[in-house]
Amino acid sequence: MHIMRxxxxxxxxxxxxxxxxxxxxxxxxxxxxxxxxxxxxxxGQYAHITRQFLTxxxxxxxxxxxxxGIHGRRIRLITMDDRSDPDLxxxxxxxxxxxxxxxxxxxxxxxxxxGAVLPTINEYKVPYFAPMxxxxxxxxxxxxxxxxxxxxxxxxxxYLFSRFTQMGLKRLAVFYDAVSLSNxxxxxxxxxxxxxxxxxxxxxxxRDIDKVADNLIQARPDVILIMSVSPKVNAALFRTLRNxxxxxxxxxxxxxxxxxxxxxxxxxxNGLIISQIVPFPWRASSPxxxxxQQAMLKARISKFSYLGLEGFIAAKxxxxxxxxxxxxxxxxxxxxxxxxxxxxxxxxxxxxxxFSNSNHQGSVYVDVTTIGKAGAILH
Numbered sequence: 001m002h003i004m005r006x007x008x009x010x011x012x013x014x015x016x017x018x019x020x021x022x023x024x025x026x027x028x029x030x031x032x033x034x035x036x037x038x039x040x041x042x043x044g045q046y047a048h049i050t051r052q053f054l055t056x057x058x059x060x061x062x063x064x065x066x067x068x069g070i071h072g073r074r075i076r077l078i079t080m081d082d083r084s085d086p087d088l089x090x091x092x093x094x095x096x097x098x099x100x101x102x103x104x105x106x107x108x109x110x111x112x113x114x115g116a117v118l119p120t121i122n123e124y125k126v127p128y129f130a131p132m133x134x135x136x137x138x139x140x141x142x143x144x145x146x147x148x149x150x151x152x153x154x155x156x157x158x159y160l161f162s163r164f165t166q167m168g169l170k171r172l173a174v175f176y177d178a179v180s181l182s183n184x185x186x187x188x189x190x191x192x193x194x195x196x197x198x199x200x201x202x203x204x205x206x207r208d209i210d211k212v213a214d215n216l217i218q219a220r221p222d223v224i225l226i227m228s229v230s231p232k233v234n235a236a237l238f239r240t241l242r243n244x245x246x247x248x249x250x251x252x253x254x255x256x257x258x259x260x261x262x263x264x265x266x267x268x269x270n271g272l273i274i275s276q277i278v279p280f281p282w283r284a285s286s287p288x289x290x291x292x293q294q295a296m297l298k299a300r301i302s303k304f305s306y307l308g309l310e311g312f313i314a315a316k317x318x319x320x321x322x323x324x325x326x327x328x329x330x331x332x333x334x335x336x337x338x339x340x341x342x343x344x345x346x347x348x349x350x351x352x353x354x355f356s357n358s359n360h361q362g363s364v365y366v367d368v369t370t371i372g373k374a375g376a377i378l379h
Contacts, residue, residue, distance in 0.1 A: 033076035034069075034322060034329065037096030039117070040109045044083040045230065048259045049307060050109050053132060054079065056311030057107060059295050064319055071327035075319070077106065084109070086116035093117050097124050103322075104129050104334055107314060111135030121145050126331050127321075127338065130314035132255065132307075134277075139361065147338055149314050149353065149362040154186065156253045156275040159366040161194040164223075169249065173200035173221035175212065175237060177228040204228045204237070213240040223273075226252035231259065238269055249273055258306040261369070261377055272371040279350055279367065280379040281309040286350035288313065306369075317353055317362065320346060 040050040058077065065074045078100055082089035089108070096102045097120070104127040108114055111133045118137075121128045128146045131138055134153035138146060164170070172191060191198055200219035202212045216224060224241070226234050234257070238250065251273045258274060281304040284290040292312045296304060317338075322329060324337035339360075343352045353362040370378045 032072075033074045035100050035102045036075060036077045036104050036106045036318070037093070037100060037102030038077060038079045038106050038108065039082045039089045039092035039096065039113070040079060040107060041084045041113075042079070042081040044085075046084050046109045048231065049132060049255060050107075052259060052305045052307035053107055053109075053311035053314075055301065055305075056292065056296075056308035056313075057315040058311075059299050059301070060312050060315035060319065062299070063295055070319065070322045073327075075322070078102065082113065084113065086112055089113045089117055090120060093120050097126060102126070103329060103331060104318065106130060106318060107132060107311065109133070111137045114138050118143070118146075124331075127334050129318050129321075129338075130310075132310075134253065134255070142358065142360065144335065144360070147355065147360045147362065149317055150254070150277040150310060151364045151366050152361070153253055155364050155366055156277065157187065158190055160251060160273070160275050160368070161190045161196065163368075164194040164196050167249075169222040170196050171199045171220060171222045172196045172225065173202070173216050173219050173223075174198070174225045175202050175204055175216065175228055175234075177204050177230065177233070204230070204233050209233070209236050209240050213237060213244055213246075216241065217244055217246055221248055223249040223251055226250055226256060229256060238272070242270075247271075251275075254306065258369075261306065269371045270373055274369045274371075276306055276367045276369055277363070277365055278306055278309045278313060279365075280369070281306055282377070283379065288348060288350035313348075313351055316348070317341065 040054070041047050042050055061075045061077055064070065069075065078096060080092040080096065082092050093105065096105065105121065106129050108117065108128070109132045114131050114133055114135065115137045122143070122145060125145060130147070130149050132150075134150060134156060136152070136154070138148060139152040139154070188198075199221055200216055202215055204212060226237070228234055234252070249271045253275050254277045257272065258276065279286045279289050281289055281292065284293050289309065292309050293304060295312065296302070296308070320341055321334055321338040324340060325333040339355050339357045342354045342356065346353060351363065351365060355362050372378045
């Protein structure tokens with residue numbers, strides 16, 4: 001990824017001039033733009049997530065702008081790099097709201113960042129739309145300013161665990177870099193409901209992966225849940241376990257392993273199960289996937305991804321809210337407009353969105369992807 005540095009900003013240009021048309025223009029045009037702000041990781045451990053999400057989002061916004069914008073005004077997405085640093089994310093957010101007068105904030109990455117900026121969100125009463133996390137930090141309590149369009153991690157794990165019995169999976173191990181499942185009461189309840197047993201819990205922080213793999217194999221798990229956020233560490237664990245003869249399944253949630261699906265997957269990923277919060281992006285049988293693919297191909301981009309589709313959907317739903325907020329939108333008008341979107345009055349075939357004045361979790365959609373032999377992506 002190439003990043004162009006403009007004073008006070010980092011602009012991503014991996015989707016070329018089409019995306020930049022969405023972001024930059026002459027000063028006279030900018031004064032009429034609808035400004036959407038984003039602080040996200042462009043150069044740190046989550047950059048691979050931001051990159052794919054923004055590709056889909058910018059493709060959608062660019063299409064809207066090329067068609068005349070919203071009530072004659074362009075959408076201008078300002079993205080600032082926070083490198084997954086909470087303090088930097090807070091500073092970026094203040095600048096986006098105070099200097100750039102952002103109408104809404106969009107696509108922040110990670111639970112830690114959301115937790116850091118939520119006090120600022122509440123202080124400014126600004127819509128915080130489509131954060132890329134399924135954490136309880138965002139989902140556990142209703143917040144009038146927070147709108148999500150992805151299922152929560154709890155939704156993802158509950159969906160997977162409900163399938164354990166039919167898949168014959170009973171012995172469960174976990175590899176983590178934050179909180180172990182053994183310390184999480186909700187996860188313990190879901191495991192018990194699935195009639196499964198937690199047989200091992202191993203941290204990857206500062207540990208020898210070879211020793212971790214030995215401990216996991218000794219526990220004889222049917223499936224290993226990967227809860228580490230590091231792609232390099234996870235890939236090393238996959239390879240080490242397979243080389244040591246582990247023949248069971250791996251599982252991880254959408255944000256942990258989905259970014260890897262556009263890379264070359266080796267046979268070591270065979271048996272990897274990934275829960276997903278959007279439809280399969282390589283099959284155009286779903287109307288929303290077909291729309292996404294057509295927009296990407298029109299921009300001469302043929303590399304589809306789950307995160308790209310998520311960004312596309314997020315931009316599309318936010319744009320619907322902006323239309324409904326009228327020609328002179330305010331933050332309060334946008335909140336009310338977003339709350340009016342539901343499947344009865346908003347057609348988005350293939351991915352239903354349901355908001356209300358008491359529910360801001362727009363979707364609970366969950367599906368799974370499996371990796372077959374030679375890294376084939378199966379659905």
